[in-house]
Amino acid sequence: MKQLRFVFGVLFLLLAFVSEGQQGSYVRKVVIDAGHGGKDPGALGRRAKEKDIALSIALKTGAYINKYLPDVEVIYTRDSDEFIELHRRAEIANSNDADLFISIHCNSNRSSQPYGSETYVMGLHKSQANLEVAKKENSAILLEENYREEYDGFDPNSDEGYISLSLLQNEHLDQSIKMADLVQEQFRERVGRRDRSVRQAGFLVLYRTTMPGVLIETGFLSNPKEERFLISKKGQVYIASAIFRAFRNYKEEMEKGLPKEDVRQVVQKNYPEKEKIKKQEVYFSVQIDTSPEKLKTTPGNFKNLDGVEEYYHSGLYKYTYGKTTSLPEARRIQSQMRGKGFKGAFTVAFKAGERISISDALDLLEQK
Ligand SMILES: [Zn+2]
Structure with a gap:
């Protein structure tokens, strides 16, 4: 009897182990x-x-x-x-x-x-x-x-x-x-x-x-x-x-079978630093064009420029090119864009996708 109990005990442990192994993580x-x-x-x-x-x-x-x-x-x-x-x-x-x-x-x-x-x-x-x-x-x-x-x-x-x-x-x-x-x-x-x-x-x-x-x-x-x-x-x-x-x-x-978790919550909980960096991302870009109507950011619409980005600000769709944390580099892109025919190109700054002033951006970048 004792032996049988031992055998069952081992079997039970084995089963517990196997099902543990199958559980997702x-x-x-x-x-x-x-x-x-x-x-x-x-x-x-x-x-x-x-x-x-x-x-x-x-x-x-x-x-x-x-x-x-x-x-x-x-x-x-x-x-x-x-x-x-x-x-x-x-x-x-x-x-x-x-x-x-x-x-x-x-x-x-x-x-x-x-x-x-x-x-x-x-x-x-x-x-x-x-x-x-x-x-x-x-x-x-x-x-x-x-x-x-x-x-x-x-x-x-x-x-x-x-x-x-x-x-x-x-x-x-x-x-x-x-x-x-x-x-x-x-x-x-x-x-x-x-x-x-x-x-x-x-x-x-x-x-x-x-x-x-x-x-x-x-x-x-x-x-x-x-x-x-x-x-x-x-x-x-x-x-x-x-x-x-x-x-x-x-x-x-x-992760099959595990409860689906809200990805944003997971990021905030487990990687607050990651979220903070993303949120505070500060950079310069060069605005090359604006339009009351949404344009496709394809090269054909922007003198063959690849990688034009759009943001919406004070009732207009605005189009930018380049992304850098260095103001001199942004100025260089600006003159390059003017040379390309975007006569009114000028440098703008963003924090987490929102327009901010150049001086605010410089302050924020300096703090880093
Ligand atoms: Zn090797």
Whole structure:
């Protein structure tokens, strides 16, 4: 009888655990990790450095999330060309209690033939090729000063450490695989990348993080055609928007069944700073035209200018061009606009989309 009770007890605990695991949770904080940086250039193409491409894609991905998912806080492990240790990257994610970790990289191979995208989750490598990718990425620690102590003597170039590294339980594997699948799906379906599939290997940066995480090899810098794609602005925008859409789908999936919360309230509650910055955004622009009737802001209506914006003020639709926090820069745009034929162009200032005086704007910008 006692034994039976024990068995039921274990069963009950197991059930409780399983249903807990299936419950959704809000995805509100994402860490975007641009691989390498500073003295560590990462993989080298003929012209491209991995660290630059990773940073550019990371920042673009974050900008999309900031723009379209205001209830999500984006945290970057680096937002400039800076060397950050692998353990420090994981610490940033852990100490911020992030819900997801996304590490962005570029691949390379001794041969110029391989091309395509692959997304990794932490686990035991099933092929030598996967192990090689992990070795290459982990060898970044050799540039760290205390890597022997920091990683308990782990040698990124020896095969042995990788087995024990991967044997440790990964409690977020399901979620990590979900995200990895969504990334590969976007790359394949929407960006036309060759799908080299979701893979597993022992990456130190994933091993050290305590939340679901993926490491994305966006493409091969050793393949000239893929290097051209990755180095182009268009290519980077495509890759970043694909990662953004995968993230949005992941978030939706994770939050399935949870009560929908008012996004504005969430932002105000969780990210008051974010809201404040948005509200107080102060900048200069150049007014080029006004109209009693609403005009389309297409280039055709404004001497081929792209990016004209509209605001409504004292009974008129007004059209501006440019956005800067520097008054001299605004003056420069003003004379450029006059030269273009907008004879009455003049500098205006805004705070959170509302017209304010130039002197008020200067005061507010000075306070920052
Ligand atoms: Zn890398």
